[in-house]
Amino acid sequence: MKKKFSIKSVVLVFAVVYVCYVLIHQQATMVRQKNELQKYNVELQKRKEEKKVLQDEVELSKTDKYIEKLAREILGLVKEGETPVMDNKN
Structure with missing residues (x-):
């Protein structure tokens, strides 16, 4: 005896397979x-940390101490009474 598949059961099997696939x-x-x-x-957290570091640097750059440090390093300025020292390595 051969078992006959009805169209309903074939459609039902395909529907179940499709739902499983989806x-x-x-x-x-x-x-x-x-x-x-x-x-x-993770990338956002890194960017937030970088932003915090940059904001701290901006705040530091507004201080007189930072401006004095830059003037000494870049322009080679010295305070009155100080003796300048030259570094020949650079």
């Missing part, structure tokens, strides 16, 4: 997006 595909997409989000969050 669910698995969606799960894979969600995992991929979650990993991408994690990567972007």
Whole structure:
């Protein structure tokens, strides 16, 4: 005896297979997006830390002590009574 497959049962099997395929595909997409989000969050945290360092440098650059340091290093300025020392290594 041969068992006959009805059109209903064939359609039902294809529908179940399709739903399983869609669910698995969606799960894979969600995992991929979650990993991408994690990567972007790490990058965002790095950028926030860099921003903080730069903001601290900007605040420091507004102080007289920093301006004096730059004047000494770049322009070679000395205070009254100081003896300049030349470094021949550079």
